[in-house]
Amino acid sequence: MAVKYTVAMKRVIAIANQKGGVGKTTTAVNLAASLAATKRRVLLIDLDPQGNATMGSGIDKSQLERSSCDVLLDEIELSTAVVSVEPGGFSLLPANQDLTAAEVRLLTMPTGRETKLRNALAPVRDSYDVILIDCPPALNMLTVNSLVAANSVLIPMQCEYYALEGLSALLGTVEQIRVAVNPTLEIEGILRTMFDPRNNLANEVSAQLITHFGEKVFRTIIPRNIRLAEAPSFGRPVLFHDKESRGALSYLALAGEMIRREEEEKEDAGAGAAAAGAAVAASSASRTTVDASAGVTTGAARAGVGASSVDRPPAGGRPPATAEVKDSTVVSAPAATNFGMPVSGGLGSATPLEDRTEAAAGTPTAEPTSATSRSPQNADPAADENQARTLSD
Ligand SMILES: Nc1ncnc2c1ncn2[C@@H]1O[C@H](COP(=O)(O)OP(=O)(O)OP(=O)(O)O)[C@@H](O)[C@H]1O
Numbered sequence: 001m002a003v004k005y006t007v008a009m010k011r012v013i014a015i016a017n018q019k020g021g022v023g024k025t026t027t028a029v030n031l032a033a034s035l036a037a038t039k040r041r042v043l044l045i046d047l048d049p050q051g052n053a054t055m056g057s058g059i060d061k062s063q064l065e066r067s068s069c070d071v072l073l074d075e076i077e078l079s080t081a082v083v084s085v086e087p088g089g090f091s092l093l094p095a096n097q098d099l100t101a102a103e104v105r106l107l108t109m110p111t112g113r114e115t116k117l118r119n120a121l122a123p124v125r126d127s128y129d130v131i132l133i134d135c136p137p138a139l140n141m142l143t144v145n146s147l148v149a150a151n152s153v154l155i156p157m158q159c160e161y162y163a164l165e166g167l168s169a170l171l172g173t174v175e176q177i178r179v180a181v182n183p184t185l186e187i188e189g190i191l192r193t194m195f196d197p198r199n200n201l202a203n204e205v206s207a208q209l210i211t212h213f214g215e216k217v218f219r220t221i222i223p224r225n226i227r228l229a230e231a232p233s234f235g236r237p238v239l240f241h242d243k244e245s246r247g248a249l250s251y252l253a254l255a256g257e258m259i260r261r262e263e264e265e266k267e268d269a270g271a272g273a274a275a276a277g278a279a280v281a282a283s284s285a286s287r288t289t290v291d292a293s294a295g296v297t298t299g300a301a302r303a304g305v306g307a308s309s310v311d312r313p314p315a316g317g318r319p320p321a322t323a324e325v326k327d328s329t330v331v332s333a334p335a336a337t338n339f340g341m342p343v344s345g346g347l348g349s350a351t352p353l354e355d356r357t358e359a360a361a362g363t364p365t366a367e368p369t370s371a372t373s374r375s376p377q378n379a380d381p382a383a384d385e386n387q388a389r390t391l392s393d
């Protein structure tokens with residue numbers, strides 16, 4: 001397998017959605033394996049008493065000597081409970097039903113109950129490039145610990161009727177945690193999972209997501225795929241079950257998209273810093289130049305701020321006032337909101353997105369339908385296609 005990416009991500013990403021069965025664990029295990037395939041050092045933390053990420057990684061949850069429960073409650077060194085996942089190439093902090101009791105114990109603690117995981121992670125944060133946390137299907141103390149410890153939250157969701165309703169509750173919790181204890185918590189992205197392009201409702205909900213959350217919606221779509229569903233019963237990530245499957249390719253594409261986004265942010269941050277430096281130099285040259293450069297400074301500073309992943313620019317460029325997309329549909333630039341998310345992305349018409357998964361996964365569309373307009377984040381689908389191909393070579 002060709003390894004193209006070697007840049008460290010250095011991020012703790014909570015994979016959360018209080019709705020059950022939306023693909024959190026499937027995403028956690030397979031994203032861990034896909035990022036590990038790019039030679040990143042990946043730690044997967046199972047923070048769900050169901051222990052599905054543990055079992056799906058091939059570790060028997062009934063035989064654990066140490067688990068995330070011990071880390072949270074007894075404050076043992078996290079590193080002493082970590083096991084290696086092979087095949088998979090990543091590390092795992094396993095969990096089992098003991099975590100249920102841990103959650104109850106946490107709730108009775110007078111202080112510090114939200115920061116247990118963050119404190120436990122502190123000594124190992126630099127030992128990994130990416131730390132993924134598989135959250136339980138609840139906005140409970142375990143999920144709160146994940147969100148407090150995380151730099152960002154990745155939200156898997158199925159495009160169905162009640163999906164958006166659940167999303168606002170989760171975003172509300174994220175906002176509360178930002179205000180109270182973790183001000184830099186970002187939305188990593190919303191991931192459409194188990195997507196079936198033949199389902200009209202799924203297409204409609206998907207279009208609504210783009211409308212409301214714009215570039216925060218990953219371009220990569222995870223299709224409904226039997227290989228993804230059966231891989232856990234073999235105790236291995238789908239990459240080691242059927243690496244040619246659409247499921248495997250789509251999670252490789254997701255890893256590629258995340259890596260590319262991060263690299264773009266770094267480039268933008270660099271460009272912003274360089275422009276800011278130029279403006280400062282210019283401002284010291286003469287009074288006239290100071291006036292002229294003031295705008296540049298402001299613009300550069302904004303570019304720097306915009307380079308954070310809270311306010312991530314569309315793939316392939318900085319946020320324009322308007323972005324012209326492939327079919328000449330003009331899409332308004334997202335207005336800033338609490339999460340750097342647009343109130344309206346301006347994608348007026350429902351956008352069938354079924355072809356995106358196929359493009360991202362580098363496989364032909366099974367049932368092509370007409371994709372008539374594209375959002376800014378889908379301006380360069382070929383990039384993901386190449387990404388998937390490079391990663392899966
Ligand atoms: N893309 C997919 N295609 C087919 N089946 C899938 C896909 N993603 C997940 N599944 C299956 O759907 C079920 C739920 O997935 P998963 O366990 O990942 O969801 P979850 O959000 O972690 O659930 P919970 O909330 O219970 O923790 C599992 O049986 C899984 O194998």
Ligand SMILES: [Mg+2]
Pocket residue numbers: 024025026048050052053134135136
């Ligand atoms: Mg799960």
